[in-house]
Amino acid sequence: MSIIKTSIARRSFLKSSALTGGGLMLGFSWLASCQTKTEAEILAMPKEWFEINSYLKIGDNGVVTIYTPNPEFGQNVRTSMPMLVAEELDIDWKKVVVEQAPYHPKNFGFQFTGGSRGIMSRWEPLRMAGAxxxxxxxxxxxxxxxxxxxEITTEAGTLFHKPTNQSAGYGEMASAAVGVPVPTEVKLKDIKDFKIIGTSKKNVDAQDIVTGKSMFGMDYQKEGMxxxxxxxPPAFGMTLKSxxxxxxxxxxGIKDIITIKSYPKDYQKGSFDANAFPEILAIVxxxxxxVMKAKxxxxxxxxxxxxxxxxxxxxxxxKQTKHIPAGLESTDKHRSQMEILAAKPGKVVRKDGDPxxxxxxxxxIIERTYEAPFLAHNCMEPLNAFADVRGDRAQIAAPIQIPGFVMPTLAASLGIPVENIEMELTRMGGGFGRKAYGHYVIEAALISQKINAPVKLIYTREDDMTNGIYRPTYQATYRAALDSDNNLTALHVKAGGIPESPLFANRFPAGALDNYLAEEWSADSNITIGAFRAPRSNFMAGAEQSFLDEVAEATGKDPIDFRLDLLKRAKENPVGEKNDYDAARYAGVLELVREKADWGKSQSGVHRGVSAYFCHNxxxxxxxDMTMxxxxxxxxxxxxxxxxxxxxNPDAAxxxxxxxxTDGVGNAFFGEMTFKEGVPEKNNFHQYRMIRMGEAPKAIEVHFVENKINPTGMGEPPFPPIFGAVANALYKATGERRYRQPFLGEENVLG
Amino acid sequence: MAIFNLSINGKKQQIDTDPDTPLLWVLRDHFNLKGTKYGCGIAQCGACTVHVDGVAMRSCSLPISAISEQKIKTIEGLSETGDHPVQKAWLSHDVPQCGYCQAGQIMSAAALLENNPNPNDGEIDAAMNGNICRCGTYLRIKAAIKTAAKMG
Incomplete structure (x- = not known):
């Protein structure tokens, strides 16, 4: 059992409610969402709610509302985060109602969805709130x-004093609990005592999703909206003239056409203010x-x-200095530019031994060069935001991954203080990194401010796909030195991209080799880029794991044995001190997948590719397994x-x-955005190939290493290594290695 | 502008709008039926799938002037209490991630099972080919369709 210092914000009105001896009756919109449930499934609503802390309130009948702090974009934190609270509160999961917290960092801390850090960052605070x-x-x-x-014990929402044979439901004691001072330290459960964490719980929103309830930013509605x-602009490198x-x-039906400038002059932009088109037109x-026709x-x-x-x-x-070149860029030019840069010495980021x-x-010496194109996120819900700005106050409702990063810019652009802006965090129809860049929220707010009315800004699919914030285009050249006994003696990686390098110099196989050199380079661009599911890893994993496969073959070793030998070296006698992976856990997943997939057992016509990667902890x-x-x-x-x-939440994981x-297979096979004279050459799904049902893997089997280590990321890590697994299986299936993504290119068939 | 008489989810409705307005925006903007989603506007992603006389159609590319007597069914009208076999199967497989495409997927699946109560893998792939799921829930969708088929 671990004792944790508490630091839970408690709303100031809690004290006043305690003073009057009762709780607060708070509004809830939950009943409406439950109309489709059968009677038995509908929880009776309490007459009174008692707010115990900012994360939960308890009804007089024992129903508990848990506020889920982070925005939801499909990772199912609206289920898994409340599970953390419920576990330590010791409540029956069936009595839990989940509500999305609005943006309120004082009560809910850093509310964000990204970097696969949600559960990791909330692991202790949310359990603490429950405890x-x-x-x-x-x-x-x-x-x-x-x-x-x-002598007080609890079980599933009931308090007991067994020596005197007394018991009471949480609901009966909630009013009195409101008056109790918040404890300065609490005991958290041992992992072995978990009853909710580690058991599969259904998505709390599934019923609303399958019945088509309004829940996304795109669905937001307000009277008079x-x-x-x-x-x-139709091209990167262009701006508004007239x-x-x-x-x-x-x-x-057209009310107005206005020009928007998204940022005040000389505004100190942050990295999530990326926006290729800060001056645009809006039609209201x-x-x-x-509006679509007028556009x-x-x-x-x-x-x-x-x-x-x-x-x-x-x-x-x-602080970083960023150069934005003029000119109209093209994919052809990018490729020749990358070839030239890759041929020059790069910036040395790490060097071990004497490569x-x-x-x-x-x-x-084996030398191979890997290349991948820009990618568009293509969330199924195009960018959108609702804003109602009146005077010095603003109400926002938007699908946004990191509200805290857009807030200062919003305040500066509107010229109103942050504390006067209310923000509702709607469900996102996908994010994948794209909705971390909140320019569309600022645009909606500026439009509302200018027309003095509530407004919902909607991007068309074409607007969304051609707006930028892409996964950059990358290239990496790997070189391996083998001695006369076919031992790997040195590895050299030189990676770069437009406009950023994808390199992680301290990741495997760094640390497993006496002689290692990592270099990087980059070139400026006016095409904006942004986080895309496992940024940079989503390219490096494929390149590195394809290369290691090829080197393994050259050394005559089994590809898994080859990797495990390197990891053994990294574990027992690591080279360098900055290696940012745990070689034993890395080897652990390879060993587990080898066992579960029955590696080594051959099936006629089935070609196998292996790949492993570490990112996001x-x-x-x-x-x-691939067939042709x-x-x-x-x-x-x-x-x-x-x-x-x-x-x-195992099933959700x-x-x-x-x-x-599936996303990885799709992007490895088809994902590609290209440019001609600054114009994105794909603007909708008739041009941008997305994986469809018939192309998805026919079966997927997921196994977790069982341990008691605090949870880490799940949204991103399984994505990057799939590119390597696809590449390595394709080689086995066709006898040819593929170095350039997308592997199936435009023709979508192999020769 | 012109007046159109429609039958949506079993209810007679009237609307005065431009004849070229796609059914999608009539449903979403005029009747506040937000379950039918906008994804691409060119019938390439399936997020806007509804039933028109029982046939799965992409409402984003269907002008309201093309509809007269046909019965329109949206996700909101698929069942009264969310207990259509396809919806139940979706819950049992816990299909959704972000959820945005799922209404369209469910409408395509329900139309498929209406015509072919026991589809094989190839038939499911073909019927569902027009529905993109960016989160990659295809395996669960397929499993749910098979479960729904068994429920009959």
Missing amino acids: SARQMLCTAAAETWKVPLE LIAMIVH VDDTEVKTMS GNSTWQ KQLKVEWKPITASTETILGFRGD TSAFKNAAK TYAAHIL EEGKPIVQKVCCAIDCGVVV INMAEGAI
Whole structure:
């Protein structure tokens, strides 16, 4: 059992409610969402709610509402985060109602979805919130029954004093618990005592999803609300010159056409303020279709941007200088630019031993170059935001991954203080990193401010796909030195991209080799980039794991044995001190997947590829089985092993891994955004190939390493290694290695 | 503008709108039926799938002028209490991640099972080919369709 200092915000009105001896009756919108449940499933609502702390309130009938702090974009934190609270509160999960917390960092801490850090960052605070409430209930019971606190026990929402045979439901004691001082320290359960964590709980929103309830930003509705759409430049490297709106202004249902400048002059932008088009047009009207039609008619002239330099404040407080070149960029030019840069010496990021001599003395050198294109996120819910700005107050409802990062910019752009902005965190129809960049929220707010009315801004699919914030294009050249006995003696990686390098110099196989050199390079671009499910890892894993596979083959070793030998070296006698992985856990997932997939057992016509990677604090390994049918690769099965510590909600975690694997196969096969003269060449799903049901793996098996390590990321880690597994299976299936993504290119068939 | 008489989820409705307005926006903007989603606007993603006389159609590309007597069914009208076999199967497999595409997936699946109560893998793939799930829940969708088929 661990004792944790508490630091839970308690709303100031709690004290006043305690003083009057009762709780607060709070509004709830929950009943409406439960109309489709059968009578037995509907929880009777309490007459009164008692707020115990900012994360939970208890009804007089024992029903508990848990506020889930982080925004939901499909990772199912609206189920798994309340599970953490419920576990320590010791409540029957069936009596839990989940409500989304609004943006309120004082009460709910850093509310964000990204970096696979949600559960990891909330692991202690949310359990603490539950434990502290439980403690307050126990104290209330001890005081009421006039018995020692240590003798109070709880079980599934009931308090007991067994020596005197007394018991009470949480609901009966909730009123008294409100008056109990918040404990300064609480005891958290041992992992072995968990009853809720580690058991699969159904998605709390599934019923609303399958019955089509309004829950997404796109569905937001308010009386008198207008619809807005934007018109942004058709190409990166262009900006607004002039607009002729005379015709469009007379169109049916059109209210106004306005120009928006998203940032005040000289505003100190942060890294999540990335926006290629800070000056755009907005059309406002009564209905979506009217605005959509007007948008097509608007006559706009664009002009080239001039080169500029910005200082960007990183979220760790660091400042970076960013050069934005003028000009219209093309994929062809990017590729030749990358070739030139890759041929020059890069910036040395890590060097162990004497790689130069090792390569000089090598009996054999293997050198391979890997390449991947820009990718668009293509969340199924296009960007959108609701804003109602009146005077010095603003109400926002938006699908946003990191509300805390958009808030200061919003306040500065609107010229109103942060504390006057209320933000509701709607469910996101996908995020994948894209909805961490909140320019669309600022745009909606500026439109509302200018027209003085509530407005919902909707991006069309085309606006969404051509707006930027892409996964960058990358390239990596790997070189391996082998001695005359086919031992790997040195490894050299030189990686770069436009506009950033993908390299993680201290990740495996760094630390497993006496001689290692890592270099990087990058080139500026006016095409904006942003986080995309496992940034940089989503390229490096594929390149590295394909290369290791090829080297393993050259050394005559089994690809898993080859990796395990390297990991053994890294564990027993690591080279360097900055290696940022645990070699034993890394080997653990490879060993588990080897066993579960029955590696080594051959099946006629089935070609297997293996791959493993560590990122976002979690280890993942895949074995992918591929067959060829009429020249087309079919992914028959992916067997996956993951070490993410304690798995909070196993079936939901499996769902995430299945999704990451399918998403990875899709992007490895088809994912690609290209540019011509600054124009994105794909603007909707007729051009941008997404994986569809018939192309998804036919079966996915997910296994977790069982341990008692605090939980780490799940959303991203299973994604990067799938690129390597696809590449390695494709080689086995076709006899040819593929170095350039997407592996199935435009023709979608293999030769 | 013109007046259209519609039958949506068993209810007679009237609307005065531009004849080229897609059914999707009539449902979402005029009747506040937000379960039918906008995903692409060009019938490529399936998020807007509804039933028109029992046939799965992409409402984003269906002008309201093309509809007269046909019965329109949206996710909100698939069942009264959310207990259509497809919906029940979706819950039992805990299919959704972000959930945005799922209404469209469910409507495509329900139409498939209406015509083919016991589809094989190839038939499911073909019927569901027009519905994109960016989260990659295809395996669960397929499993849920098979479960729904068994429920009959």
